Amino acid sequence: MENRSEQDETILDQAIQGNEAAFSILYKDNVKKIYSYIYYRTGNVSDAEDLTARVFQRALKHITRYKKTSVPFSAWLYRIAHNLVANWHRDNQRRKEVPIEDHVDLRSKQDIPDHEIEKKQEVEGLMRAVRQLPSDRQMVLILKYVEDLSNKEIxxxxxxxxGAIKSLYHRTLMDLRDYFEVKE
Amino acid sequence: MKKKDGMKIDSDPDEILDENLEEKLEGLLSPVAPSSSYIDELQNRLTKTPEVVVEYPNYLISILVLSSGFVLGTLLLFFLSKIFRLTSSKAKA
Structure with missing residues (x-):
């Protein structure tokens, strides 16, 4: 485990020095996480692909200025992604809905019985509610459930x-609960 | 603690709601992976420098063409004026 983290540190050092092969390894380690985060924030594949590319282009451009801290490298990428998504929302004005069909198709079809239309509607409603939340709360939910990160890591x-993440998460759950109570 | 239909009767209704909500969120928010072709293509775009060949215009050829045109034009004017002078002097004589 330590060997792995030492190896990661070496790769990061090399990438900071401008080594493209090392950056390539960092890219491979993080691209799925960043894509997943952006996908849930934007709600469609094409924008997720476009913004993911821009995150890594920006990271490559500025990696030589990256300052190593105790915070994982992915945090830096998430922050770039967060800023780009915020700009994207500003540019687009109206928020797009997540195409649930796309999301559902990504999972095994065996998991979703055909007759569960009600369940699908419920999922759509929940996703809509999530997308109404402020961006930091959406980020907490995505990092917690999609990336399966702890409050500390988030x-x-x-x-x-x-503690701040814990209370933010609770407030988020309360907001979602209120949304459903109002709806019902 | 009494249980009915798998639900804790003595539990706080708010807690049950939160648990249900968390279960729903867990079921809804699962990792989404981009296509492998997209990952590879982006990796190529990021790490491989594009091969761009910049062709500069050959100024020497254009200078030669322009200067030779200028010289030929000057010579033509010179000879034409000579011919014109000769013909006009012959006509006067």
Whole structure:
């Protein structure tokens, strides 16, 4: 495990020095996470692909200025992604809905019985509610459920304490609950 | 603790709601992976410098053409004026 982290450190050092092969390894390690995050924030594949490319182009351009800290490298990428998504939302004005069909298709069809239209509607409603939340709350939910990160790790990425993430998460759940209560 | 239909009767209804919500979120938010072709293509775009050949215009050829045109034009004017002078002097004589 330590060997792995030492190896990661070496790769990161090389990438900071401008080694493209090392950056390539960092790219491979992080591209799926960043894509997943952007996909849930934008709601469509083409924008997710476009913004993911821009995240890594920006990272490659500025990696020589990257300052190593105790925070994982992915936190830096997430912050770039977060800023780009915020700009994207500003440019687009109206938020797009997540095409649930796309999302559902990505999972095994065996998991979804045909008759579960009600369930699908419920999922659509929940996704709609998630997308109404402020961006930092969406980020907490995506990092918690999609990336399966702990509050501590989310805090490192978002530059907040573990306690702050815990309370942010609770407020997020309360907001979602209120949304459903109002709807019902 | 009493249980009915798998639900804790003594539990706080808010807690049950949160648990249900968390279960729904867990079921809804699963990792989404981009296509492998996209990953490879982006990797190529990021790490491989594009092969661009810049062709500069050959100024020497254009200078030669222009200067030779200028010289030929000057010579032509010179000879034409000579011929014109000769013909006009012959006509006067």
């Amino acid at each position: 805090g490192e990425i978002m530059g907040k304490s573990e």
